[in-house]
Amino acid sequence: MTKSISRRQSIKLGLTGALAAPLFEFNTLIPQRKSLNILILGGTSFLGPHQIEYALSRGHKVTTFTRGKTQPTVHQSLFNQVTSLIGDRENDLNALKSGQWDVVIDNSGRKVEWTKKTAELLKDKVELYIYTSSTGVYYPYLTNDIKESNAVLLTEPENPKEEEKLEYWYGVMKANSELAAISAFGEDRTIVVRPTYMSGPADKTNRFIHWPLRLSRGGDVLVPGNEDDPVQYIDVRDVAAFMIHLAENKTIGTFNAVGPNHPQTMRTFVRLAGRTFDAKHNFVYIDDYSFLRDNGIDYLVPWIPTDGNNYGSARVNNEKAKKAGLRWRSLKSTVMDTYSWWYSDNLTNEQRAAYEEQPDIVLNREAEIINAWREKSK
Numbered sequence: 001m002t003k004s005i006s007r008r009q010s011i012k013l014g015l016t017g018a019l020a021a022p023l024f025e026f027n028t029l030i031p032q033r034k035s036l037n038i039l040i041l042g043g044t045s046f047l048g049p050h051q052i053e054y055a056l057s058r059g060h061k062v063t064t065f066t067r068g069k070t071q072p073t074v075h076q077s078l079f080n081q082v083t084s085l086i087g088d089r090e091n092d093l094n095a096l097k098s099g100q101w102d103v104v105i106d107n108s109g110r111k112v113e114w115t116k117k118t119a120e121l122l123k124d125k126v127e128l129y130i131y132t133s134s135t136g137v138y139y140p141y142l143t144n145d146i147k148e149s150n151a152v153l154l155t156e157p158e159n160p161k162e163e164e165k166l167e168y169w170y171g172v173m174k175a176n177s178e179l180a181a182i183s184a185f186g187e188d189r190t191i192v193v194r195p196t197y198m199s200g201p202a203d204k205t206n207r208f209i210h211w212p213l214r215l216s217r218g219g220d221v222l223v224p225g226n227e228d229d230p231v232q233y234i235d236v237r238d239v240a241a242f243m244i245h246l247a248e249n250k251t252i253g254t255f256n257a258v259g260p261n262h263p264q265t266m267r268t269f270v271r272l273a274g275r276t277f278d279a280k281h282n283f284v285y286i287d288d289y290s291f292l293r294d295n296g297i298d299y300l301v302p303w304i305p306t307d308g309n310n311y312g313s314a315r316v317n318n319e320k321a322k323k324a325g326l327r328w329r330s331l332k333s334t335v336m337d338t339y340s341w342w343y344s345d346n347l348t349n350e351q352r353a354a355y356e357e358q359p360d361i362v363l364n365r366e367a368e369i370i371n372a373w374r375e376k377s378k
Helices: 005-020 025-027 047-057 076-081 114-124 162-183 212-215 234-250 265-274 289-294 319-323 331-344 349-356 362-377
Strands: 037-041 063-068 083-086 101-106 125-134 190-195 219-224 253-257 281-286
Touching: 037 047, 047 063, 047 076, 047 234, 101 114, 114 125, 114 162, 125 162, 125 234, 125 331, 162 190, 190 234, 190 362, 212 219, 212 265, 219 265, 219 362, 234 253, 253 319, 265 281, 265 331, 281 331, 281 362, 289 362
Parallel strands: 037 063, 037 101, 063 083, 101 125, 125 190, 190 253, 219 281
Antiparallel strands: none
């Protein structure tokens, strides 16, 4: 059952400060650049509102191009300072035909054709094209230390396994969209950012929220994976600031937006994340992949099984992005701010219940899975 409004009031003030405060590493260490006129394709979902918040804090102007259907769940008041263009990347780009911008950030590229059409339309109206891609372009992740120079996935194999179809489609779509942007703007005017799993306030995938919710409660906590299973993740706000930073400095190239700063295992992750809350935890480590899958745990982001095609999914190199200015806030900040956002007025009780009251999520099956594991271990 979801928590009441009164339970949330104690963290409301902290949330306001956490979401409003800009990322100090960028704002204090990077000199102010000229005001940019930024066009964001998308902008109202997960990454976009944080890009808008950071861009406005740096004195930039922002225009969004959306279908006008998605309502932001963070930084809502800032949209009064944003120019909103309405259209559809599938069949209505008319609103983009009369403007001029310094940079376009493509957050909503879900089809190669969308990227191709918008890039061709904007190539004489915009100086830089930033495409929001994904480390999914490296699928299958068969190697260690995956760098931007590694080969990417451009074609889908014949007859992939059912569980691989989405991974292949997504990787191929993103990789070919990158090429479509470069084809229109040229390598000297294109920036490609490849984030790993993003976490933080406003995440509509609900992939990461398990950990703030679960760790806040204490007690027996199921932790999947082997002792040395690596994890990678990044706060959405760090990706947002990094992308604006690249635009300000016209830093051309392709970058893996991956955290944390240093290699980390899943077990280290839960220990660090657990310190966010004043609760006692008894971590129950389950290292049997077959048992986990039999109990419906194929992943628990940031944990991904490191066997088969996912061996290198959390072994992506971030050195190039680090040299270009990527910075990471603390895991505690990410966990607490995500938890606070979840129980803030940005969401309704109904929205929280839609996730928390699902009987099949790990949050609601954990105790029985742990009991089954203990029985098996006897």
